[in-house]
Amino acid sequence: MSRPAIYRxxxxxxxxxxxxxxxxxxxxxxxxxxxxxxxxxxxxxxxxSGSLNAAIAKTLSNAAIAxxxxxxxxxMTAVVLYRFRLARDVLDPLFATYYAIxxxxxxxxxxxxxxxxxxxxxxxxxxxxxxxxxxxxxxxLDRVPRVLLKTARVNHMGPVETAAKIMLPSAAPYVLTGAxxxxxxxxxxxxxxxxxxxxxxxGYEISFAYNNFDNATMYPLIILILFVSISVNTILAYxxxxxxxxxxxx
Amino acid sequence: xTSAAHVTLRAAEKSFQRPGSKEIxxxxxxxxxxxxxxxxxxxxxxxxxxKSTMLELIAGLTTASKGGVEFEGNAIGNRIPDGVGVVFxxxxxxxxxxxxxxxxxxLRRTKLSREEREGRVSRALNMMGLSAFAESYPAQLSxxxxxxxxxxxTLVTQPRLILLDEPFGALDQQTRLLMGDELLRLWRHxxxxxxxxxxxxxEAAMLADRIGVMSARPGRLLDIVETGWPKDRDSxxxxxxxxxxxxxxxxxxxxxxxxxxxxxxGAA
Numbered sequence: 001m002s003r004p005a006i007y008r009x010x011x012x013x014x015x016x017x018x019x020x021x022x023x024x025x026x027x028x029x030x031x032x033x034x035x036x037x038x039x040x041x042x043x044x045x046x047x048x049s050g051s052l053n054a055a056i057a058k059t060l061s062n063a064a065i066a067x068x069x070x071x072x073x074x075x076m077t078a079v080v081l082y083r084f085r086l087a088r089d090v091l092d093p094l095f096a097t098y099y100a101i102x103x104x105x106x107x108x109x110x111x112x113x114x115x116x117x118x119x120x121x122x123x124x125x126x127x128x129x130x131x132x133x134x135x136x137x138x139x140x141l142d143r144v145p146r147v148l149l150k151t152a153r154v155n156h157m158g159p160v161e162t163a164a165k166i167m168l169p170s171a172a173p174y175v176l177t178g179a180x181x182x183x184x185x186x187x188x189x190x191x192x193x194x195x196x197x198x199x200x201x202x203g204y205e206i207s208f209a210y211n212n213f214d215n216a217t218m219y220p221l222i223i224l225i226l227f228v229s230i231s232v233n234t235i236l237a238y239x240x241x242x243x244x245x246x247x248x249x250x
Numbered sequence: 251x252t253s254a255a256h257v258t259l260r261a262a263e264k265s266f267q268r269p270g271s272k273e274i275x276x277x278x279x280x281x282x283x284x285x286x287x288x289x290x291x292x293x294x295x296x297x298x299x300x301k302s303t304m305l306e307l308i309a310g311l312t313t314a315s316k317g318g319v320e321f322e323g324n325a326i327g328n329r330i331p332d333g334v335g336v337v338f339x340x341x342x343x344x345x346x347x348x349x350x351x352x353x354x355x356x357l358r359r360t361k362l363s364r365e366e367r368e369g370r371v372s373r374a375l376n377m378m379g380l381s382a383f384a385e386s387y388p389a390q391l392s393x394x395x396x397x398x399x400x401x402x403x404t405l406v407t408q409p410r411l412i413l414l415d416e417p418f419g420a421l422d423q424q425t426r427l428l429m430g431d432e433l434l435r436l437w438r439h440x441x442x443x444x445x446x447x448x449x450x451x452x453e454a455a456m457l458a459d460r461i462g463v464m465s466a467r468p469g470r471l472l473d474i475v476e477t478g479w480p481k482d483r484d485s486x487x488x489x490x491x492x493x494x495x496x497x498x499x500x501x502x503x504x505x506x507x508x509x510x511x512x513x514x515x516g517a518a
Contacts, residue, residue: 145340145341145342146340147338147340147341147342148342148344150311150336150338150342151336151338151342153311153330154309154311154330154334154335154336155355155356155359156330156332156359157359166344169344169346170344170345170346172346243346246345246346246387246389247345247346247387247389248345248387248389248390249389
């Protein structure tokens with residue numbers, strides 16, 4: 001392990017150890033937070049009892065749907081915008097300011113239009129994630145060397161085949177950066193939506209547990225979300241690193 | 251000569267509008283030229299004279315503003331003709347594919363059998379000295395080897411006309427001489443017509459049967475030099491006295507033109 005990685009681990013473990021000490025000595029009282037080892041035990045108890053399996057499945061599958069939709073629609077939109085300069089010039093400034101808009105503020109409207117089911121929650125996750133995919137994919141497409149596009153033409157490739165076989169593979173590391181962001185954004189969108197407009201899911205269960213002082217449910221759920229998000233991100237980051245190394249970068 | 255012409259340019263001209271303004275730039279021509287079937291033709295000229303434009307016209311990557319270009323008797327419009335392979339100056343290898351897959355790329359889109367494709371790829375790997383690197387990625391290779399991958403990728407499609415746009419421009423001098431030898435070997439082996447653009451006069455003098463000398467922009471053909479080299483030649487002809495004469499003749503034609511392109515018109 002590299003030195004920065006060791007220091008990073010030491011900082012994280014030190015922070016957890018500090019929390020453990022503060023909780024055990026009663027500096028942080030038990031109603032506010034349980035000691036970390038307790039959270040882990042509660043997490044295992046929760047998972048083995050299966051009491052919240054339905055909520056976990058709902059959140060993760062909705063986040064997965066939002067993520068896949070954002071990736072597919074985002075990449076396709078980027079390819080189309082790359083071809084149509086005018087549309088891109090019109091939309092570029094809007095993308096740049098997109099994340100200044102708090103999409104959660106529109107939740108009443110989403111409920112009115114789409115009801116209280118899964119649809120408005122998935123839409124929120126999708127809306128948060130899709131623009132990151134578009135922006136990063138476009139960035140990658142802009143960097144496709146012109147000589148590769150000429151090579152495609154010399155090989156009699158049409159626009160669709162060129163996009164699929166030359167442009168997107170060439171832009172893959174950038175698409176992957178967009179995908180990494182999309183994982184985080186779709187989880188944020190889904191869980192945030194569950195806090196405010198849902199009758200199920202991990203977000204809903206966290207806020208329900210919070211309202212009932214049920215720390216044995218709330219903290220394990222928070223840890224589980226952290227764990228899922230970090231794992232998916234780590235896998236994508238590893239893949240990205242492998243791609244970059246293959247190309248002699250990094 | 252016309253009966254054996256493989257590629258014909260007839261008063262071919264190219265103009266384009268400078269992006270963001272109404273100014274029309276006359277980039278090249280008019281040029282009249284017949285490439286004989288199976289010959290090695292090189293073009294030299296000052297930078298910016300429209301050498302690459304000429305290659306793109308023949309490749310079908312751009313269309314002539316006036317005049318016409320024919321390949322094997324058919325007019326080249328905006329359609330890329332079959333049987334033409336192009337090697338560019340820039341590294342055009344696909345960084346996400348192994349060397350083997352890079353070379354096979356053009357063949358995957360044909361109806362050839364799997365055995366035939368694999369056979370051609372392994373022959374090309376051998377010929378270009380890349381067999382040991384078949385499963386490597388381009389990033390693991392040197393610039394010269396990456397360019398060999400691109401040449402191999404073009405060769406496996408067995409083009410009847412090979413267009414090379416300063417393919418060795420980014421390589422060091424020794425590598426260029428050796429790559430020149432390989433190019434001569436491939437040319438003899440395939441019997442294809444070769445059209446090479448280069449800024450290096452010695453490279454043109456060493457490789458080509460005939461050398462076209464282009465003027466400053468808008469590029470026209472000022473002179474066509476016949477080298478008279480035997481077909482069976484290699485880089486050792488640089489020792490031949492005639493090599494120096496040819497290079498000197500090329501430079502005599504080009505000196506004034508190169509000054510023009512550097513903005514020193516009149517300083518002869």
